[in-house]
Amino acid sequence: MKVKDVVELVLLLNGGRKFEKTCDRLIEGDWEQEVTGVVTTFMATVDVIRRAVDDGYNLIITHEPTFFTGSDRLDWLESDPVYHKKKALINDNQISIWRYHDHMHSGITDLIYAGLLKTLGWESYLETNIPLPHCYSIPPTTLMDLVDFFKNTLRMEVVRAVGNTEMECSRIGILVGGGSLGLGVEEMPAKLMNDEDLDVIICGEITEWTLSAYVRDAAALGLNKAIIIVGHERSEEPGMKDLADRLQPLLVEIPVYFSDSGEPFVYL
Amino acid sequence: MKVKDVVELVLLLNGGRKFEKTCDRLIEGDWEQEVTGVVTTFMATVDVIRRAVDDGYNLIITHEPTFFTGSDRLDWLESDPVYHKKKALINDNQISIWRYHDHMHSGITDLIYAGLLKTLGWESYLETNIPLPHCYSIPPTTLMDLVDFFKNTLRMEVVRAVGNTEMECSRIGILVGGGSLGLGVEEMPAKLMNDEDLDVIICGEITEWTLSAYVRDAAALGLNKAIIIVGHERSEEPGMKDLADRLQPLLVEIPVYFSDSGEPFVYL
Numbered sequence: 001m002k003v004k005d006v007v008e009l010v011l012l013l014n015g016g017r018k019f020e021k022t023c024d025r026l027i028e029g030d031w032e033q034e035v036t037g038v039v040t041t042f043m044a045t046v047d048v049i050r051r052a053v054d055d056g057y058n059l060i061i062t063h064e065p066t067f068f069t070g071s072d073r074l075d076w077l078e079s080d081p082v083y084h085k086k087k088a089l090i091n092d093n094q095i096s097i098w099r100y101h102d103h104m105h106s107g108i109t110d111l112i113y114a115g116l117l118k119t120l121g122w123e124s125y126l127e128t129n130i131p132l133p134h135c136y137s138i139p140p141t142t143l144m145d146l147v148d149f150f151k152n153t154l155r156m157e158v159v160r161a162v163g164n165t166e167m168e169c170s171r172i173g174i175l176v177g178g179g180s181l182g183l184g185v186e187e188m189p190a191k192l193m194n195d196e197d198l199d200v201i202i203c204g205e206i207t208e209w210t211l212s213a214y215v216r217d218a219a220a221l222g223l224n225k226a227i228i229i230v231g232h233e234r235s236e237e238p239g240m241k242d243l244a245d246r247l248q249p250l251l252v253e254i255p256v257y258f259s260d261s262g263e264p265f266v267y268l
Numbered sequence: 269m270k271v272k273d274v275v276e277l278v279l280l281l282n283g284g285r286k287f288e289k290t291c292d293r294l295i296e297g298d299w300e301q302e303v304t305g306v307v308t309t310f311m312a313t314v315d316v317i318r319r320a321v322d323d324g325y326n327l328i329i330t331h332e333p334t335f336f337t338g339s340d341r342l343d344w345l346e347s348d349p350v351y352h353k354k355k356a357l358i359n360d361n362q363i364s365i366w367r368y369h370d371h372m373h374s375g376i377t378d379l380i381y382a383g384l385l386k387t388l389g390w391e392s393y394l395e396t397n398i399p400l401p402h403c404y405s406i407p408p409t410t411l412m413d414l415v416d417f418f419k420n421t422l423r424m425e426v427v428r429a430v431g432n433t434e435m436e437c438s439r440i441g442i443l444v445g446g447g448s449l450g451l452g453v454e455e456m457p458a459k460l461m462n463d464e465d466l467d468v469i470i471c472g473e474i475t476e477w478t479l480s481a482y483v484r485d486a487a488a489l490g491l492n493k494a495i496i497i498v499g500h501e502r503s504e505e506p507g508m509k510d511l512a513d514r515l516q517p518l519l520v521e522i523p524v525y526f527s528d529s530g531e532p533f534v535y536l
Contacts, residue, residue: 046485265497
């Protein structure tokens with residue numbers, strides 16, 4: 001089976017629709033290459049690529065960019081040693097890297113959220129009165145217990161939070177990855193919090209002048225509001241783990257594994 | 269002295285230039301109000317406003333938004349209780365809030381950087397071969413000592429870092445606030461790091477798919493690279509502290525103080 005055949009199967013997983021304008025491209029490699037093994041990951045970092053090479057897997061399906069901008073543009077990297085060393089690592093070892101982002105979020109379902117919900121065990125808490133999987137009603141708990149739940153489930157040593165850390169909560173929003181920046185509308189997360197009467201939003205990326213400012217003021221004014229920031233990678237990696245499980249039965253003789261790219265940060 | 273007179277004096281601090289398109293507006297209050305005292309702050313949060321009210325100061329000069337978007341738009345806040353409660357707190361106590369952002373960054377100098385450099389004691393380390401105050405050559409140190417220096421100087425309990433935490437460093441970049449998002453060019457920080465041969469960049473805001481991804485890969489490839497993320501508020505607050513010192517001599521009989529809006533996050 002060739003790279004192009006695997007990619008066709010992956011696209012069928014979410015309904016087979018194909019976007020004309022998309023960042024989902026073959027970033028490196030060859031559509032005609034015979035696939036020896038498939039790695040799914042949040043990001044094809046140098047460490048993820050090295051593990052794939054060591055294991056003899058030659059196709060990496062990455063959710064996020066390989067080359068440090070949203071669309072993997074190369075025009076600014078001509079004289080950059082990080083780019084050239086990483087490209088040599090990829091090319092010397094005949095690795096193909098295919099980006100699976102837009103088609104993963106948009107199709108029959110959002111497969112990143114689907115994987116996260118499975119990991120959290122929250123499928124039954126999803127509110128279906130709004131079209132996107134952003135709102136959940138969970139059994140009442142405390143914010144600190146919710147923090148512990150996310151730290152344990154997503155294997156994090158530290159999370160950041162804003163707002164009322166003493167509160168109880170049951171109406172929870174989840175905005176994974178860059179979604180908590182608002183998907184092009186910077187007030188979206190704060191508006192969602194008010195419109196859907198959310199106590200807490202679990203966030204991927206944030207900026208300090210939008211949702212986090214809103215929540216800090218809300219808590220200072222006595223409203224029952226907080227955010228828990230788990231970050232882009234930790235919130236989306238479970239979707240890439242789940243993708244490996246979905247893909248293996250379809251590929252039969254080609255092995256598939258999930259490679260955890262890991263949280264980028266250390267807390268010092 | 270009225271609000272409009274104080275604002276004219278503030279604008280003169282950075283050369284008196286006035287932009288036509290700017291977020292620097294009177295967000296709440298009255299240009300004709302007699303000023304009883306001036307508060308400078310990174311963000312006019314509910315807590316900052318309450319302190320001003322308690323102290324009898326009625327003009328707040330805020331660097332960042334009061335109402336949770338970059339341009340303090342109100343169209344989405346019509347039925348929002350956080351907005352209405354905060355607005356009532358401001359209006360009931362006859363507080364004027366003026367935003368001082370664009371004119372502070374652009375004029376004779378960038379007054380946010382000027383205040384940060386004074387706080388760090390890094391004025392003499394500035395590289396003047398590029399037009400913006402982004403690059404510094406400091407006496408060689410270790411990354412961990414640099415982390416401790418920033419934690420102590422900016423009074424932080426935790427900072428996040430990416431890259432090689434075992435390294436030595438002397439070529440340091442600083443991109444405060446939203447600048448580390450690239451000022452509209454998402455590859456700018458990584459390109460700066462390569463072009464100026466920086467070992468470390470001190471960051472305000474970040475996203476996980478741009479500079480932090482670049483630095484993680486750079487370190488994995490053996491390059492001497494790291495970032496230290498102090499955040500938007502901590503990197504820009506010293507500029508607002510310095511503004512109070514610059515402003516007091518000009519206002520003579522009107523008292524001025526700096527109100528630290530504080531880091532928004534707790535690390536749990």
